[in-house]
Amino acid sequence: MPETCDKSVLTKIPTHIAIIMDGNGRWAKQRGxxxxxxHRAGVENMRRVLEGAVEFGVKVMTIYAFSTENWxxxxxxxxxxxxxxxxxxxxxxxxxxxxxxxxxxxxxxxxISDKFKEAVKNAIELTKNNDRITLNIAFNYGGRAEILNAxxxxxxxxxxxxRLDEKLFESYLYxxxxxxxxxxxxxxxxxxxxxxxxxxxxxxxxYSTPTYWPDFDKQExxxxxxxxxxxxxxxxxxxxx
Numbered sequence: 001m002p003e004t005c006d007k008s009v010l011t012k013i014p015t016h017i018a019i020i021m022d023g024n025g026r027w028a029k030q031r032g033x034x035x036x037x038x039h040r041a042g043v044e045n046m047r048r049v050l051e052g053a054v055e056f057g058v059k060v061m062t063i064y065a066f067s068t069e070n071w072x073x074x075x076x077x078x079x080x081x082x083x084x085x086x087x088x089x090x091x092x093x094x095x096x097x098x099x100x101x102x103x104x105x106x107x108x109x110x111x112i113s114d115k116f117k118e119a120v121k122n123a124i125e126l127t128k129n130n131d132r133i134t135l136n137i138a139f140n141y142g143g144r145a146e147i148l149n150a151x152x153x154x155x156x157x158x159x160x161x162x163r164l165d166e167k168l169f170e171s172y173l174y175x176x177x178x179x180x181x182x183x184x185x186x187x188x189x190x191x192x193x194x195x196x197x198x199x200x201x202x203x204x205x206x207y208s209t210p211t212y213w214p215d216f217d218k219q220e221x222x223x224x225x226x227x228x229x230x231x232x233x234x235x236x237x238x239x240x241x
Contacts, residue, residue: 005222007056011229014182016060017053018204020196021046023188023212036080041214043084047092050101050135052218056225060134060178062106064196068142071111085139086116093123100132106174107141136178143198146174175200183228185221187213205231 021042028038046063053061065085071078096103103124109117120139150172159168170176180200184193189210193201207224209216 005219009229010056010222010225012231013057013225014205014228015058016062016179016181017058017183017185017224018062018064018181018197018201019049020064020184020186020190020194021213021216022186022190024214026188027212027214035077036084038214039077039081040084043088045214045216048217049221050133052221054099054133055218056221058133060136060181062136062138062178062181062197064141064194065137065139066107066141067138067195068107068140068145069195082112082116086113086119089116089119089123093119093126096123096135097127097130100130101127102130102132102134103127104134104136104178106136106138106146108145109140111140134178136175138196141174141196143193143195147199149174170199173199180204182233183207183224185209185224187211187216203233205233 024038024042025035026038027041028035031037043065050061066081070081093103105120105124109120150169153172154164154169175197180202181197181204183206184197184201184204185207186192187209189208191208197204205228207227209220209224211220
């Protein structure tokens with residue numbers, strides 16, 4: 001860890017940090033590389049950020065890997081992205097398991113190959129009892145789709161209106177059993193949620209950095225955690241009341 005990472009200033013560590021990984025394409029363009037080389041660099045970067053999260057004491061990390069809207073990108077880019085994800089799962093899952101990482105998938109597995117689906121399911125099964133850190137991979141995920149899916153399942157289960165409250169509704173979300181994010185980080189300078197964890201982010205703190213995702217390292221994560229430590233979280237209430 002760089003010497004400038006003084007842990008003593010981290011007076012509050014978020015239990016759950018969620019990251020919108022943005023800027024892979026712009027990172028590649030700056031270097032005269034194809035966009036998929038930026039995506040590859042971004043996927044490779046997840047390992048070091050995860051290591052940093054463990055080092056700082058974060059217990060849950062959610063990464064926005066592929067949205068329901070990303071299918072609308074050029075076919076070769078989508079195909080390249082899927083290939084990178086499949087390759088990384090095959091290569092990294094044993095090491096993630098060894099290091100106590102619990103993998104969860106948020107979203108659906110529709111539209112991907114049977115081989116890829118099987119790899120995802122096997123990775124989740126292999127790591128399900130790990131408890132060092134939970135890594136949620138939001139893949140083929142959309143916040144609106146998640147809410148609609150929850151409503152459809154409640155209708156199927158014939159949930160009576162008088163039973164419905166936030167706790168019950170949350171049990172039908174992809175994130176059931178996971179605490180809401182305390183901090184949402186977005187890289188590449190953007191200031192929007194982009195259909196990410198719409199319900200869960202109601203009281204999350206936000207942090208935006210101009211750094212492109214492939215360059216977002218432990219030092220950048222530390223900066224985000226310092227900013228979080230300086231926030232006063234009121235959850236709609238008045239401070240000291």
